[in-house]
Amino acid sequence: MTDPADSAPADPATPATLRLRILCTTDLHAHVWPHDYQTDRPTKGRGLAALATLITAARAEAGQDRTLLVDCGDILQGTALGDWAALQSTARINTTDDPAAPGPVHPMIRAMNHLRYDAAALGNHDLNYGLDPMTAAFAGADFPVLCANLVADLGATPPEDTPIVPPWCILDRQVPDTQGCAQPLRIGLIGTAPPQSAVWDAAVLRGRVAARDAAQAVRAHLPALRAAGCDLVIALSHAGIGSARPAPMEEDTSLAVARIDGIDVVLAGHSHRRLPGPDFHGTPGVDAAAGRLAGKPAAMAGAFGSDLGVLDLALAARPGGGWRLAAADVSLRPVKDTAADPAVLDLTAPAHRATRGQMGRIVGHSRTRLHSVFALTGRAPALALLAEAQAAHARRLVTGTALDGLPLLSAAAPFKHGGPTGPDGFVDIPAGQLRHRHMVELSPFPNQLCVLAVTGADLRAWLERAASAYCTVPRGARDATLIDPAAAAYTFDEIHGLTYTLDLSRPPLHDAQTGRALTAAQPPASGALAEDGAGWTGMDGTDEPQADRSPRAGRVTALYHAGRAIADTDKFAVATNSYRASGGGGYGMIPKGTPRIHSREPLLDLLLRHVAGAGEIAADGPAPHRFAPLGATALLRTAPQVTLDDHGDPDRKLAPLGLDGDGYGVFRLFL
Structure with missing residues (x-):
């Protein structure tokens, strides 16, 4: 989104606005290197290392202090590199009583820390290896991993549940307005995942993870975010689009979450599809061309690092103080032939080499x-x-x-x-x-x-x-x-x-x-x-x-x-x-x-x-x-x-x- 006020002299009579760029990824599934470990061949059009190049360019366009980088879940599992990292984690967990004790940082988390992610949602596949390997992996993250509806124990209400990760977080930022003055902006983020996650991996989660309906959990936690003075609330919804009024405990609830008053932006995932784009053309409640769910800005950035979601938001001052969402442009930037970031490759090279070595072993x-x-x-x-x-x-x-x-x-x-x-x-x-x-x-x-x-x-x-x-x-x-x-x-x-x-x-x-x-x-x-x-x-x-x-x-x-x-x-x-x-x-x-x-x-x-x-x-x-x-x-x-x-x-x-x-x-x- 181009703002003439960013380049023109400030007019004291013109109300200041804020510009915030949200960059989002989803369903990375342990794809760091542009490499297919199953066929042992380089690949194009996927991977966090190539996304890193797009992230760096998108940040430079908007400015670091006007940019937020988040992920919508399914980070840890999906390639042999993820399996290798889980095996290392399991071996360490078996020798300690504390799965969150410091240990080698998971290669995906190492790369995300380098890229300075601000927050991520928990995805169902992040639980595939069990709760302890997940906890150990995310213990190395420099950013919060969020989920409001997958919990350790259910309380009388969602705010009384015992969490496995925080349900939400608040980021306080100083963002330059169009007059050049730094303004405080309070951003709330809340994460959800399919409630079926506790059932799909019951073999390793039974008795340790319980689930609530995703939209119900968001409604219950949202008043606390608003009471804390959030100007903007973003849902990190690890779920497909679904219907406007889903049945309780439905798997795909992103559209239902978008319909909740007080949610400003929805970033979705799980179904490995793209929004904006033709994947959701004709779906009720979805503007597939503009990137809208129930009229609110929304994005779903494909899978395996295929796309970077870019949401350019304009926020206007509220009469009583604070900011409100006034306009948004939503787009996806495909990786395609983008060159991988050498720094991300260097950080994860030891894990990449070890994974290839394991995958090359003759078994029959x-x-x-x-x-x-x-x-x-x-x-x-x-x-x-x-x-x-x-x-x-x-x-x-x-x-x-x-x-x-x-x-x-x-x-x-x-x-x-x-x-x-x-x-x-x-x-x-x-x-x-x-x-x-x-x-x-x-x-x-x-x-x-x-x-x-x-x-x-x-x-x-x-x-x-x-x-x-x-x-x-x-x-x-x-x-x-x-x-x-x-x-x-x-x-x-x-x-x-x-x-x-x-x-x-x-x-x-x-x-x-x-x-x-x-x-x-x-x-x-x-x-x-x-x-x-x-x-x-x-x-x-x-x-x-x-x-x-x-x-x-x-x-x-x-x-x-x-x-x-x-x-x-x-x-x-x-x-x-x-x-x-x-x-x-x-x-x-x-x-x-x-x-x-x-x-x-x-x-x-x-x-x-x-x-x-x-x-x-x-x-x-x-x-x-x-x-x-x-x-x-x-x-x-x-x-x-x-x-x-x-x-x-x-x-x-x-x-x-x-x-x-x-x-x-x-x-x-x-x-």
Whole structure:
């Protein structure tokens, strides 16, 4: 925002105003260096080191005393460097009684301290490693980390909760006005995170973290910020946009927070999207072009350090003293080909070198190419290996328990399948030596293994949620879009040990992004059918669907185990990750009270041990799912290097169509 008064002589008759520039980042996910540790290749367009160059330039434009730098959460986890730092922290914590005792500063925190961040919000992934590693990492921060709704214990009201980090903070600044005089400005910041965080990581947080609704917590704490004389209150909302009136304990609440009287600015994150920009065009309550939520200035700066949010605020004097927000310009500055800041690289170089060394360690050998480039359409050897490793450990885990003797299944999802990571974001590991970094590609999150007892009805509901990743393909359609762009790949579970058919001509039963039920066919949380028994298409003993008996029929039309059609009352054990077992990814249909057993080790460690003990990997079985014949074709985008000779599936008919404008390889799938 250009202010003529900044360059023109001051006019004593003109009321002074303040200019404040807010710089925001979000969802950095331990990306410091522009380097992909999973493929061991340099990358462009991401990382805090490159963002640092943009931050320095943006500060110079506005002036240090007119600039605020904040982050909206998910700082510590997301790359092998974050995992390496957590491992060092855990080793130190195991030798001391005080996780907050001084120790080596986390490389992300070291870089953020260097850049002089003013505050940050707690993100759900900052808790992935447990409360003690999080506390140890943030103990090294020169800035406050905030969260008002994730707490140690719930009190009678939010202000009476026992915090794990401060709910809010106040920054007192002296800011030059347009007359050149320094003016006191009091800025309040309050942080929130998805309340589901306490559930998603229950395996390491159970009994230590409780949650409140984010908007409720903001409303309760806001009077204290205003009573303290804050001129400006900024919400650091680690949440997606959501709806104006969300249900209690909703995951995405940034729009709801913006509607609270007394909140001036909302900085959002979590969903890895961009505001301003086309991602939210047409969303009620959002001005996607101007960067507004409920009419208030707002930004969401992508993920992995892809963008710097820049908000230029004009504040006018209040008649009784103090300042109020009068105008704002909001923009994003993409990193793209920005050169990394050498100082940030130097500060974090030891951690970078140690991480690369760990990732390069040879852990096994594979006779087959391990890839997920066709994970949503056919066989994916990478997922077959993950499912195999989960099942192998689950058999040992359930021995002697109530789950012993149940048919054992294994659910796996492609954590890398394009999306925000672009056409390079696919698992594609050539046959030969397997390194530690390859296993991180298959299991990139610090989840634990969990084995659940489920019914046949639960399995059907589980698979219906997974099938919402597909667009509806009418019979006879030509080159329909196959994958819903709102669907995150990690929400597509395939369950090994089953065989099932998906009819994509039927509409999905769940929203592709959130997993919310779209029709009355959504079964109760217990997994039982409705009393009238309706809702699912019956089977006639063949592997093709019968004619629909209900307009609410789902996409799963044939569901078999060991050659036998599965009844709703059949019982199984399913090996999955702790995030999915807690309902993460929109899987609220998984019964919360079902018997379950958790491993104590991270799933990655189990995978590494399985590969090391296998001698040689040969994971190349068929996909558990197939598609009902529709006489149609659909288009699939995948990695640019994919060929049918190297990656093809003999059970699917595919035809290559070349590259699209975004660099993806495009294939025609015959349904």
